[in-house]
Amino acid sequence: MEQLYKRSVMMKQFIMPGLFTVLLLLLAACGSQEVKDQTGDTDEGAVTKPxxxxxxxxxxxxxxxxxxxxxxxxxxxxxxxxxxxxxxxxxxxxxxxxxxxxxxxxxxxxxxxxxxxxxxxxxxxxxxxxxxxxxxxxxxxxxxxxxxxxxxxxxxxxEHSDDHKHSEGKEYTVHFMNDAEFKTGKPSQLTAHIKHGEKPFTGAQVRFEISSYQMDKHEYVDAKEDEDGEYTGTYTFPSAGDYTVKVHYEKPKEDIHGHQESQVNVRK
Structure with missing residues (x-):
């Protein structure tokens, strides 16, 4: 009986680590499959520009x-x-x-x-x-x-713009997406596309200046470049009405600066 007991203990000591190793391998395989599924082909179903x-x-x-x-x-x-x-x-x-x-x-x-x-x-x-x-x-x-x-x-x-400086005959152009829907009480996305000639104007310092007859002072929103030449920021309009959004862009080291104004209508 004592020998049988010893054999049973030895088998448990051998089997348990083996089962634990198998479980770890199975979990790792599942985890790898999940990551693979999440990082699949992101181009599938992408919309082609008109x-x-x-x-x-x-x-x-x-x-x-x-x-x-x-x-x-x-x-x-x-x-x-x-x-x-x-x-x-x-x-x-x-x-x-x-x-x-x-x-x-x-x-x-x-x-x-x-x-x-x-x-x-x-x-x-x-x-x-x-x-x-x-x-x-x-x-x-x-x-x-x-x-x-x-x-x-x-x-x-x-794209499109107002420019303050020309370089080799190429203009800086800005288009602010003022046909988006702007509502009060929740953050609105502000988007501007900026180009130099036919190429996106990248690496610029861009900010949105918001003003209205309803506001005591102008407010400014720093923009970030999400894609080449596309700059975005968020702003919550305090009330309904007409606003002016001025897009300021600059590269101080290159003495480049300009702005473009657009009108937006904000609804409740």
Whole structure:
């Protein structure tokens, strides 16, 4: 009996560590599978940005004569017939963006969205097609000559701005997403896209200046760069009404600084 007891104890001493090791291996395998599942292919189901081509019905563009401006919107090679919004922003380059007009386009079908517009004088104009399709926002730019023989000039680009400094003829452009929904009593995301020419303007110091007739003083929100050239911050608007949001951007060491104002309407 004593020998049987000793054998039983020896078997337990051998089996228990073995079972413990197996359990550890099983737990490790489950943990590895969980991490693998969480770090799978993040590109699956990613939304492709819409492609927008801006077209004119004649070139060179005439002065004081209605001309058609079209945005042809496609996504993954297919026509987007139900874009949430397409707006053309137009201004004369020499007058600055503060003089721009924003005109909502009509859906013409087959992925085409159009307006008719009359340019009142010769010169270089900027035409932005602010396009929101399937919850994705893009802002292609075309620079055109009006009343001049060399006609259309430049390439399509994305985004938009006010600039204080030029470098090699390239402008700093800013677009503040003022078509977002802003409500009182909860944090609102402020988003601005900044470019230098056709490239994202990265590594800048950016902050949002918020002001209103309802406020005793201006308030400032420091922005962080989430993606190249995209700067965001959060702010809780104290009450409903109209506000001015000024985007300040700078690189002090390079003597670059500028700003762009936008108007937003805040609801309860």
């Amino acid at each position: 492609h927008v081509e801006v077209k004119f019905d004649e070139e060179p563009l005439p002065v004081n004569k209605e001309t058609t401006i079209q945005a042809i919107v496609t996504q993954d090679g297919e026509e987007v017939t139900d874009a949430e919004k397409v707006e053309f922003e137009i201004w004369k380059k020499s007058d600055g963006q503060d003089t721009s007009e924003m005109i909502e386009a009509e859906n013409q079908g087959n992925g085409a969205y159009a307006i008719t517009y009359s340019f009142d004088s010769e010169g270089t104009y900027k035409v932005y097609a602010h396009t929101t399709a399937n919850d994705v926002h893009v802002m292609p730019l075309v620079e055109v000559e009006v009343g001049k023989e060399h006609g259309k000039k430049g390439n399509t680009e994305e």
